[in-house]
Amino acid sequence: MENLQGKRRRKEITGIIAGIAVLILSFYFLGINLHFFRMTPEDLGKYLDVKWIILLHIAGGAVALITGPFQFWDRLRLRNKQLHRRLGWAYCAGVFVSSSCAIWLSATTAFQVNWAYAFSLHVWIGVWILSSHIALMAAIKKKFVLHKEWMWRSYIATLAFVVSATLLKLPVVQQLGTFAEIGPSFFWLGWAVPMFLYEVSRSYKARK
Template sequence: MPEILKPSDTAGSAKRISWFRLITIRQFLFWVAIFVVTRHFMSGADHFLQLTPEALGKYFNYKWVLIAHITGGGGALVLGPLQFWSRFRARYIKLHRWVGVGYLLAILVSSICAVILSFTTVYDVNWAYAFSAQVWVSVWIISTVIAYRAALQKKFKLHQEWMTRSYIVTLAFIVSGLTLKFLLKIGFGTFEAISPSLFWMGWSVPLFIYQVVLSWKANK
């Protein structure tokens, strides 16, 4: 005897299919990759949650600043890709805006904490490390503020371009972190020697590439 589907069952199936059609496989895999890498980096900071001088080291006096910085940065990394999900944005504009607000708040928290850390504890490494962190967080804040102002002014093309720049700078955490881990593993210099250069590279090179892509598209 054939199974009789209830209206609620068909509605649920249609809803699942509708959500599935909103995202491409490439977008889904990219978001999963970001989530996995973010989780990997954040799990590496789990020992900070012990809140002891031994676990926190130089960060002990700024433990809550550090934890807020890591948490906010992780939130921005995970929420960022949803801002570029065009079908989702077109169909659920209000939800898109709330996700955007969440992204902005995550960056606000993480960047303020990053400013505090960049002018205090990071000097324990060296001056070059501190300066590279200060420039990095400045670019992060400025690009995000410009994206936000463009949205308020309804300049949505400009908003999208600066949101992309903002997320590129956000992703620099992953780019620099993975590169640093690899180079340290193969014995290519010390943390103090190579980390400042990697901090610069993590956001400046991707931003340059993005600008080249924009220029190329504009001249097509």
């Protein structure tokens, strides 16, 4: 019994550390994009004509990024279900706003880079919206095991842009080529690889 409690405690601590790390990365990513809110032509660049779209995209994404980790905190879910639900609705609202804006951006400004970049964004947005929708419907139907699985997939998609954009800022990555040349590959990497690793983890746990 003590050993089981110890494992649960270690699992919770590991989860908290991972959640804090994700939040730090998210705040870093949001911080480097705050310049858009100055709304000057220099800061907005190619987004000048769609400034409200990009600002809503960032704001909605910020809500989803920050509320997401709390959805996986079992202690919060068990002790305060009402707060868990409210944060869940806030997460869904953030995804809805940000993904809706992302559809517009991927169909307009993304093509200024190239079609491969625009296509990679279209696929990512589709995965993001669909996984979030399935997670929400599962919660409404009280299929909570299924809900948790799809919430993981949804949040992996939420983090994809952060992961890709952060990697693309690394000097060693930038040496590989221009943004137009390597950007699409890294945006595929941002969600496809983590999603695959999640499925491998699920399969491994199912075998135990």
